[in-house]
Amino acid sequence: MIRVGIVGASGLAGGELIRLVSQHPELELTFLGGDSSAGRRPAELHPGLRLDLGLTVEPVTADRVAEKCDVVFLATPAPVSARLAAELADRVPCVTDLSGAFRIRTPELHRRWYAKAERATELADRFVYGVPELVGDQLVDAALISVPGCYATAITLGLAPLTLGLGLHLRTVVVDGKSGSSGGGLQLRVPDLHPLRNGAIAPYAPTGHRHAAEVGDFLRRSKPGSVGSLAMSAYGVSHVRGLLASSYVYTDDPVDQRTLQRAYFRFYKEHPFVRVRRHDETLIPVPDPQAVLGSNYCDVTAMHDPDGGRIVVLAALDNLVKGAAGQAVQAVNKRFRLPEETGLTMQPVMPA
Structure with a gap:
């Protein structure tokens, strides 16, 4: 069995990691780390997890984590992850970080969006x-893994068949993102209180989002294809889980609906967690976040809009599973040469 530690066990992503790891046939949960929740059991922190794992949350020390773990998940804020990763690198066989501390490779761009997450460039590199769908071979035996953000996962999986598959130059990409309240974690903020959040469509990041910077940084380093300007507006909506990223793509390269459909099916043919869907294939228009909740799927649709001179790419996922904990487990499966879907075959829960 592969011994697993989770640091940040009291948060939403930490709770999802506990849920997934505890039912994984090849992973054994051996360490739970945290500060404010030290001494507490998982069932006290996460009402849905009435599990007797024989573990309580412990203070985090590099010696203790190195002793107990073959892989450690850091479900911690970016500044904390930056510090812990520096302490644990080369002491734990695999460190997998769910924060934004190491997502953006370009130092100047990282400092703009994650100024408090100070890191060494050599470590970030x-x-x-x-x-996993785009860099699977690089994950095999990787010692350090940075799990993409929830929006970034949806946007990147939506755009990759255009750039990496068809090799298109995307002159302009405009992203409209809508996410539930769990995307903000468990921090207490006035705009997230129920009287203000319920029924809201809150434009919390109307002129830019760090996940768009993350997508641009990754795709501009990937070939073939290229991305020019990439802008994003993000909105909080009143449901709890799930997000929808709508990308409006403008390119001067010739493309039609048949080419798009074939390219997307071909690109994701061998990747079980990306479901390429027709917009009208089922009872409700898809992709829709409610059709993926609780699962590790990302549903993607690409449509040609000849009147608007654009490609419309829609991608929906559960921000706590494929957008966080599920993708982290999927990456660790690849790292340890396990079948990619091991422990992640749960189907969506609908209605939820």
Whole structure:
């Protein structure tokens, strides 16, 4: 069995990691780390997890984690992850970080969006950007993995068949993102209180989002294809889980609906967690976040809009599973040469 530690066990992503790891046939949960929750059991922190794992949350020390773990998940804020990764690198066989501390490779861009997450450039350069569908071979035996953000995962999986598959130059990409309240974690903020959040469509990042910077940084380093300007507006909506990223793509390269459909099916043919869908294939228009909740799927649709001179790419996922904990486990499966879907075959829950 592969021994697993989770640091940040009291948060939403930490709870999802506990849920997934505890039912994984090849992973054994051996360490739970945290500060404010030290001494507490998982069932006290996460009402849905009435599990007797024989573990309580412990203070985090590099010696203790190195002793107990073959892989450690850091479900911690970016500044904390930056510090812990520096302490644990080369002491734990695999460090997998769910924060933004190591997602953006370009130092100047990282400092703009994650100014408080100070890191060594040499350490950042060692991290593999963990989108298993796009960098699978790089994850095998990787010592350091940076799990993409939830929006970034949806946007990147939506655009990759255009750039990496068809080799298109995307002159302009405009992203409209809508996410539930769990995307903000468990921090208490006035705009997230129920009287203000319920029924809201809150434009919390109307002129830019760090996940768009992350997508641009990754795709501009990937070939073939290229991305010019990439802008994003993000909105909080009143449901709890799930997000929809709508990307409006403008390119001067010739393309039609048949080419798009074939390219997307071909690109994701061998990747079980990306479901290429027709917009009208089922009872409700898809992709829709409610059709992926609780699962590790990302549903993707690409449509040609000849009147608007654009390609419309829609991608939906559960931000706590494929957008966080599920993708982290998927990356670790690849790292340890396990079948990619091991422990992640749960189907969506709908209605939820």
